[in-house]
Amino acid sequence: MNDLLGRPLRNLRLSVTDRCNLRCEYCMPEDDYVWLPREDVLHFEETSALVDVFLALGVDKIRLTGGEPLLRRDLPSLVRMVAAKPGLTDLALTTNGVLLADQIDALKAAGLGRITVSLDTLHRERFVRLTRFDQLDAVHAGIAATQRVFGGMKIDTVVIRGVNDDELAALVEYGRAANAEVRFIEYMDVGGASRWSPSRVVSRREILDALSARYGDIAPIDEPGSAAPAERFALRDGTTFGIIASTTEPFCRTCDRSRLTADGMWYLCLYATRGIDLRAPLRRGAGAAELTQIITDGWRGRDDRGAEDRLALGDRRAFVPVQDLLRKDPHLEMHTRGG
Ligand code: SAM
Numbered sequence: 001m002n003d004l005l006g007r008p009l010r011n012l013r014l015s016v017t018d019r020c021n022l023r024c025e026y027c028m029p030e031d032d033y034v035w036l037p038r039e040d041v042l043h044f045e046e047t048s049a050l051v052d053v054f055l056a057l058g059v060d061k062i063r064l065t066g067g068e069p070l071l072r073r074d075l076p077s078l079v080r081m082v083a084a085k086p087g088l089t090d091l092a093l094t095t096n097g098v099l100l101a102d103q104i105d106a107l108k109a110a111g112l113g114r115i116t117v118s119l120d121t122l123h124r125e126r127f128v129r130l131t132r133f134d135q136l137d138a139v140h141a142g143i144a145a146t147q148r149v150f151g152g153m154k155i156d157t158v159v160i161r162g163v164n165d166d167e168l169a170a171l172v173e174y175g176r177a178a179n180a181e182v183r184f185i186e187y188m189d190v191g192g193a194s195r196w197s198p199s200r201v202v203s204r205r206e207i208l209d210a211l212s213a214r215y216g217d218i219a220p221i222d223e224p225g226s227a228a229p230a231e232r233f234a235l236r237d238g239t240t241f242g243i244i245a246s247t248t249e250p251f252c253r254t255c256d257r258s259r260l261t262a263d264g265m266w267y268l269c270l271y272a273t274r275g276i277d278l279r280a281p282l283r284r285g286a287g288a289a290e291l292t293q294i295i296t297d298g299w300r301g302r303d304d305r306g307a308e309d310r311l312a313l314g315d316r317r318a319f320v321p322v323q324d325l326l327r328k329d330p331h332l333e334m335h336t337r338g339g
Pocket residue numbers: 020026027065066067068069094095096117118156157158185186187188189190193334335338339
């Protein structure tokens with residue numbers, strides 16, 4: 001099933017909670033937040049029923065995210081329900097890693113396929129400044145546990161000027177030792193990033209320049225037809241890394257991702273200000289046929305190119321004003337829609 005720009009519905013990001021145990025400066029910098037009402041959060045059976053409809057319509061990749069997905073009680077039960085479904089080729093989890101060491105065996109046993117850990121700095125004081133919690137050791141333990149149980153992983157790093165842009169090579173080395181491919185993400189002006197400014201974005205170009213100054217030639221890895229957000233590169237010694245250039249070189253044209261929030265709102269773009277409510281029909285008893293129709297209509301009408309629209313603006317500042325909008329609608333937050 002294709003949208004108006006010919007993009008297939010393939011990739012679903014399932015946010016299982018809007019709560020987080022870190023307060024990253026680029027994602028949740030405020031002192032207080034409006035949370036989703038608990039009674040609105042979908043039960044696993046409800047999420048599973050929606051996943052069935054998405055899979056029947058062509059989704060074959062699912063990523064569990066949040067908030068911090070490992071804060072959701074008994075997440076391995078949801079993993080078990082989803083992993084068993086026919087048609088799914090990839091079941092991944094994105095986590096900040098703090099609670100990973102404790103849950104890693106249960107996640108593996110439940111059928112989780114792969115893990116991405118978000119890690120922005122290797123310096124303890126920086127980590128505390130950036131996240132407001134002294135949890136770097138726990139993240140290291142989560143990464144070590146993932147290496148032991150899953151063999152490898154990806155590490156996602158948001159690069160911010162003056163914060164961690166001097167750590168690119170150190171992170172590549174850290175990733176190499178942990179059998180993790182590091183992906184550098186340009187700082188995005190998404191909802192929630194209320195401290196964003198263009199001057200703090202370190203572009204794909206700058207990231208490549210910094211790494212080639214250190215490592216010499218960097219070869220792009222050709223992956224024709226890939227809808228993956230990361231462009232991949234190899235250093236001379238074969239070490240690979242990725243760059244997700246959503247801010248300066250958006251990839252809307254190949255974007256096959258949509259996002260379901262923990263309370264069942266479906267968003268067709270990270271920058272969309274409106275979602276499609278799937279919880280209400282589900283809870284009033286809509287069956288698979290009706291849900292299929294709602295999702296089909298939504299996707300077939302999709303022409304979102306949010307990141308490209310933002311780039312075209314030229315004069316760019318934080319996407320959503322905190323007082324006016326974020327306080328009124330938690331759905332606009334990155335930590336609600338799952339990044
Ligand atoms: N808590 C989990 C984690 O830390 O990975 C999952 C949710 S988090 C919202 C998902 C991803 O979004 C993380 O890798 C995070 O770094 C990224 N993210 C959040 N705000 C961002 C921003 N303003 N620009 C770029 N990436 C951002």
